[in-house]
Amino acid sequence: MRFDQSWLARLRVALVARPIPDELWVLGAVIAVAAAIRILTIDNQSFWTDEALTAYEAGLPFGAMLKAVGHVETTPPLYFVLIWGWTKLFGTSEVAFRSVSTLAGIALVPLAYFSARELVSRWAGVIAAALVAVNPFLIWYSQEARAYMLLAALTGAAFLWFIRARRDPSARNLTWWAVFSALAVMTHFFAGFAIAPEALWLLWLARVRPHTRARTGIAVGVVAAAQGAMVPFAFVDTSHGPGWIAAIPRGHRIEELSLEWGVDLLTRRIAPVYGLIGGAIVIALAVLLLAGAERHRRTGAGVAAVIAACVFLIPLALGFVGQDYFYVRNEIPAFVPLATVIAAACVAPRARPFRGALAGAPAILSGALTLLGGALAAALLALFCYSTVTVQTMVQLQRPEWASVARALGPAPVPRAILAAGGEQADPLKLYLPGVSWVQARARQELVTEIDVIGVRRPVPVVSPGQDRTGSASAGATQARGAPVPGSVAPAGATLVSRFRVHNWIVARFALQRPALLSIDQLSHLAPGFLRHTPMALLIFVQRPQG
Numbered sequence: 001m002r003f004d005q006s007w008l009a010r011l012r013v014a015l016v017a018r019p020i021p022d023e024l025w026v027l028g029a030v031i032a033v034a035a036a037i038r039i040l041t042i043d044n045q046s047f048w049t050d051e052a053l054t055a056y057e058a059g060l061p062f063g064a065m066l067k068a069v070g071h072v073e074t075t076p077p078l079y080f081v082l083i084w085g086w087t088k089l090f091g092t093s094e095v096a097f098r099s100v101s102t103l104a105g106i107a108l109v110p111l112a113y114f115s116a117r118e119l120v121s122r123w124a125g126v127i128a129a130a131l132v133a134v135n136p137f138l139i140w141y142s143q144e145a146r147a148y149m150l151l152a153a154l155t156g157a158a159f160l161w162f163i164r165a166r167r168d169p170s171a172r173n174l175t176w177w178a179v180f181s182a183l184a185v186m187t188h189f190f191a192g193f194a195i196a197p198e199a200l201w202l203l204w205l206a207r208v209r210p211h212t213r214a215r216t217g218i219a220v221g222v223v224a225a226a227q228g229a230m231v232p233f234a235f236v237d238t239s240h241g242p243g244w245i246a247a248i249p250r251g252h253r254i255e256e257l258s259l260e261w262g263v264d265l266l267t268r269r270i271a272p273v274y275g276l277i278g279g280a281i282v283i284a285l286a287v288l289l290l291a292g293a294e295r296h297r298r299t300g301a302g303v304a305a306v307i308a309a310c311v312f313l314i315p316l317a318l319g320f321v322g323q324d325y326f327y328v329r330n331e332i333p334a335f336v337p338l339a340t341v342i343a344a345a346c347v348a349p350r351a352r353p354f355r356g357a358l359a360g361a362p363a364i365l366s367g368a369l370t371l372l373g374g375a376l377a378a379a380l381l382a383l384f385c386y387s388t389v390t391v392q393t394m395v396q397l398q399r400p401e402w403a404s405v406a407r408a409l410g411p412a413p414v415p416r417a418i419l420a421a422g423g424e425q426a427d428p429l430k431l432y433l434p435g436v437s438w439v440q441a442r443a444r445q446e447l448v449t450e451i452d453v454i455g456v457r458r459p460v461p462v463v464s465p466g467q468d469r470t471g472s473a474s475a476g477a478t479q480a481r482g483a484p485v486p487g488s489v490a491p492a493g494a495t496l497v498s499r500f501r502v503h504n505w506i507v508a509r510f511a512l513q514r515p516a517l518l519s520i521d522q523l524s525h526l527a528p529g530f531l532r533h534t535p536m537a538l539l540i541f542v543q544r545p546q547g
Contacts (some may be wrong), residue, residue: 105142422536
């Protein structure tokens, strides 16, 4: 008892002697807000296409999962190895699959704080943490079962330890930088655009610090070895890489990046050029405000700016000479460095009296710029909060509610075929409907008694006259769009049983007058008889009855 009393007394003295700084109380509140936003709505939406693929891969045996990742995914395997083991422990619900990303998204908040604090100041750290906590783009990917938020957290951790190793290249700092950097490059290839300049920077500094050369070289060598181990995956990925990225005009992708990072899915309602204008305004304000910062704070912001610029500019440059993978979500390693730059700008005018070009300026100018820094932080946080609430409350800005469609279809009492507009976008239906194999041979015939058609009410590309279902055009083919809703009249040999609406979908059930052996290819040719407009992308699969 005497020991317990002594320990409590020492604790009481320590708490009195070292009160918790105000900014740490604020940071704790910001982390709590970030956790609440991400956790409370984690299962509000169904899986979408890429998440469904993650779920399918995680359900495979380990060796088959690695093989599938190598042939289907365009990223290294670390995230998929982690999610494979994670779901064995916690199940396969939306919460279980997304919780890895959610935890990474929450961890990104203190990572942003410590990065900005060490480069700039404590209150810059608070602002950077707040920007990360309520950013709608980061919230979206914190609730998605894909590798992007893990990438953000690992590159964010590597950035923090790079900052520390840059200042003090101790064995501890270099080791942690190497660990997080190696894990990052094993998560996503775009991590290299942040890690490589950090490695080169550390090597450059080591040349004037002879006693640190060996351990710096070892740390960089470990990361290089990890990156080298991922090269086989890179070669495989280039054979089936996302060509759809290069198909989007590069200028449009650049405009969309700043817009999505600010308002996320509200981009569907805003012209992308406004994103470019808004991003340019923020950058211009940051440069203006940083002009009034103390030298070491400008230097800190410059370090973060260099790393962020490498993540943006190197893949853009590579797109002109090779594979073009520049896309908004791939740029997520730049978020913490960029948040650090913006946070530095928001607090910079408070740092010292202005010098140089602003020397002798009236006090009112200095005060105005100080207010401008606070206004920039407040405006960005308000914009992020508004966008987050809007995305979370507007159904049309959320992931398609495939779980509701599956509930509306109900269990399969008889063998039935599903025809869903949207092609691969409808893949999550396979997860929510029992008795459905993810991979089904197109030429294999299955007994079908019923055909359920799921059409969308919004216009999509549809098959036009002179064009077949594969999209091959012949003479007379024209571009056409229409709403591929199920027909109100059944084709010959079928009876319309029911037709109803589920959110933005129209669902119709047709009973075949005689059960038939049909393949997916045969069903594809029969599809126009069940739809008013046949979509260019149509997912077809067979569901078997259970029990």
